[in-house]
Amino acid sequence: MKPIHTPRYARHRFPAEVIGYAIWLYFRFPLSLRMVEEILAARGILVSYETVRQWALKFGQSFANQIRRRLPATGDKWHLDEVAINIAGRKHWLWRAVDQHGVVLDILVQSRRNAKAAKRLLRKLLKKQGITPRVMITDKLASYAAAKKAVMPGVEHRQHKGLNNRAENSHQPTRRRERIMKRFKSAGQAQRFLSVHDRVANLFRRPANTNAADHRASRAQAFRVWSEVTSAASA
Template identity: 30%
Template sequence: MLNFKGMRFPIDVILVCIRWYAGYPLSYRHLEEMMEECSVSVDHSSINRWAIRFLPLIEKMARKHKRPVGCSWRMDETYIKVKGVWKYLYRAVDKQGKTVDFLLTAKRDMAAAKRFFDKAIVANGYPDKIAMDKSGANKAAIDAINTSRDVPIVVRQVKYLNNIVEQHHRAIKRVTKPMLNFKSFRSAGSVLAGIELMHIIRKGQFEIDGADAMSFAEQFFTLAGMVRPV
């Protein structure tokens, strides 16, 4: 359960603001104007603080409800600008397009790729095979993991196999574009966790009682520990 102690605004207001921000291509100022039309006066800086504080917590809580993914992964990284500098968002989906995992890193190298794979494997188990581009760093990361395995993970460095994950990058970039530029690595990581969460909800990847009859908003509120959406 999230701790909203000390919050000046109602919980429903906080959650609807961060859900809209993570789910749609909006800026904080857009949300400030939208809430004003709903007779709620909230500064865009407050919404920013809510997003950074609560989105990663909700995403973490939601992980225990995530359905298992397939054993054939497609992995790639895309660029995210933080304080005017490009950072790297590692992402993987299975061959059905279900999100496996994601990780924002400062560098694009073997160590960063291995951190991503380690995170994904802890959460989802070992895949049978992974498709990726011709990146030597990504291949080296899997080679390092394979040194401790009796049955190695098969690596397929075939570009067309990665079309599915590259298409999914676009869905994330569509939401981040109006955000213009993240001001810190922490804020970028927090907000991206929320964006990925909303993307996973849309793909029906959570096992929640009655999920088939729930809207995206209802699923988000349920994962946040609330009983009803705004």
């Protein structure tokens, strides 16, 4: 196959296919940068892990933004949850919202776990999603009720720990990446990485109760979207 070159990758030694593949490996799977370097080397692509890191920083968020625009509309039931993460010896809180289908709506890394932090998450969600949910489901943290009252007073709010397993389960991939990366180095790094990581996961997510044929069709569509996003598809 003849390599495809686009203005986005001008002055880059490697073509779009290689750069897109490296970024896909890094954000899709629990791999360190050195592991990605080794996988590429096994395929005859000699590139340093530092180069992969620079590619992820330069192109990752742009890819994530395009994925968000291409995915179907999200559900009307939002599950919100927060989990503690240790960054540079200090406790931070990763706030995450998912819909009833398990699609991650957004994340926000903050140093506080209070009503002000919850309001920031809700305002960010409303700005990004452009719609108000029908139902908001959280655990019994009082900050959610206070934030909901101020930001989305008309939305039904259900507070019950057992109802919020979907949001709590969505933190598991983050924990795996934390271990591989030996913890995040800063709140900014965590925010940047997870913002891209969760968008890529949304694209390749396997819906529940999907048979093999539907899964293969869905995966093929995801690869087509990824190819368009990374400009690796021919015109």
